[in-house]
Amino acid sequence: MTLPPLNRTTLSRLAPELLPAVDPAELRARIVHFGLGAFHRAHQAVYTENAAAHTGEPWGITAVAPRSSGTVRTLRDQDCLYSLTERRAGGSVCRVVGAVVDALAMGPDAKAVDALLADPEVTVVTLTVTEKGYHRSPLTGGLDTSAASVAADLAARPDGPLTTVVGRLAAGLAARTRAGAPPVSVVSCDNMAGNGTALGRVVRDFVRASAWPDRDEVLDRMAGSVAYPATVVDRIVPAVGEADRMAASAALGVRDALPVAGEPYRQWVLEDSFVAPRPSWERDGALFVPDVTPYQLTKLRLLNGSHSALAHLGLLAGCATIADTMAADWGESVVRALCGEVAPTLPAGGPDPVDYAEDLILRFRNPAMRHLLRQIASDASLKIVERWLPALRELRGRGAGTPVLELALAAWVHGTRPGTTALADPAAEALAACWPVPARPADTVRALLRTVGAADLAGDDALCAAVADRLPALRAGRVEI
Incomplete structure (x- = not known):
């Protein structure tokens, strides 16, 4: 009928x-x-x-x-x-x-x-x-x-x-x-x-x-x-x-x-x-x-930051949705670790980062939701500039460790390789051009960071080397926290 x-x-x-x-x-x-x-x-x-x-x-x-x-x-x-x-x-x-x-x-x-x-x-x-x-x-x-x-x-x-x-x-x-x-x-x-x-x-x-x-x-x-x-x-x-x-x-x-x-x-x-x-x-x-900044940065860096990290890591691991990543043995750990790593960059007056992370895990686990990783990972050259890079700058400026952001960044780097399943991105052509043949991984990381307007981070040799060191495991589909 x-x-x-x-x-x-x-x-x-x-x-x-x-x-x-x-x-x-x-x-x-x-x-x-x-x-x-x-x-x-x-x-x-x-x-x-x-x-x-x-x-x-x-x-x-x-x-x-x-x-x-x-x-x-x-x-x-x-x-x-x-x-x-x-x-x-x-x-x-x-x-x-x-x-x-x-x-x-x-x-x-x-x-x-x-x-x-x-x-x-x-x-x-x-x-x-x-x-x-x-x-x-x-x-x-x-x-x-x-x-x-x-x-x-x-x-x-x-x-x-x-x-x-x-x-x-x-x-x-x-x-x-x-x-x-x-x-x-x-x-x-x-x-x-x-x-x-x-x-x-x-x-x-x-x-x-x-x-x-x-x-x-x-x-x-x-x-x-x-x-x-x-x-x-x-x-x-x-x-x-x-x-x-x-x-x-x-x-x-x-x-x-x-x-x-x-x-x-x-x-x-x-x-x-x-x-x-x-x-x-x-x-x-x-x-x-009066000021939305504490709420805005908490949402951008914890929720949106975790979403992007799960999307890029999950695609490499063969997942399709956020719920799939939460069913993997690394999903909850990524959310908690990223929120814990980024929490010191958040201003006072917003939600408690630990409670916020636990709420995120419950929301991301929802079995009725099918939030596609490819949807979340699209336009990444614009999204990571808001979601990851400011916290990365602040933490590295303090001399703090950034292993989870480095892992997430490496997953994004891998996804820009020519020949990978293309994600929608306004800078896709410029990103692909950062992979010369043969490519030196740390140099490629530097070029990609410059392409998204992060020349300061591109000049951080230790960061570029750490991101490059993550690539072999990710290419094998392994997410190692």
Whole structure:
């Protein structure tokens, strides 16, 4: 039997426990979100819907897809409804989420996106575009204006088909300030240390590098009307496959073409520096603090750092998922040892590192989760710069040992070899070029570190030798703590 599609008409077929927390028809577009991926739909959208349910305020989201017009069409076909399945060890729980009220494709719908960014009703903009979506220079941390896509956007008309989120956002915020619209808070939800500061910098860099005759005036106005609060987001949201779509449709009794799944745990920590109205996310457990740094570094260096380490080591050992690595005899040891090694670099005021590590092990063990290692290991040249290298610098600067970070780094190094199963990475070609024939392992490690902007670590001969010494065992599939 063919199931009817999920949409507002078929919501009446669903049992009460499967329905959204609010009536989607009562929401308005007051948030613009860049990034139509699974994480946003399983995280910020859920917080927003639950906040609206608690307060009765009509906070709805218009989601903007930077690239995938197909996802936009599919979501629109479902009246922007989709299901979220929480994968629990004792059984999954499914319900429909209705916080997204519209979906746009950034290029084809550029005028509509700009109109929303200038709309006084819109007072929050959020982003989940991954680290590479910010086009930051590995040397300066600012906007890489030499990147082809950034250079093309700078040369284009502001109302034209800009291809980078930074360019579209900068142009939209500039139009908003010119129109005299109220202040707006722009919230990065991507895994970067100081993500608010990083986002504000690349947006300002774009305006500064533009040919707009009023760019100085725009920058002055934006300084007083646009805030960039820092955030920490946490929920494991694995990629969804056909089996997940079939399971969600079976649970609902209607066909959902865009379900998402996640672990039961979720966290959102936000810097309390908003300059405009926002949803009462704290009513759903979000935490507003003066400084997110202790939480941000704990999450980046312990959770994300462990995730990346398990991904690169696990792929070498023949594992497919995080749960597989935890079933290996080395998985839990890697998590505990890495967290213990990195803990001295964390500022006071955040979670206890020992308790945090034990919580991670429980989360990673969840047998209902199938978080693919290849998904986690993608874009590694950007991820390790945030997750491993700052802690590595700090520890080595103190003269402390770094054996677990060296092991993780060696696994990443091995994965860049030409002829290995390629992982998606924007620097893949440059990384492969670091392996001359014949290759001297320590020299290759140095070249790879320079490629990711870590010339200082490349100059650490003892580090490069230690990483190189780990390679033979890893090539044999052995993970030796």
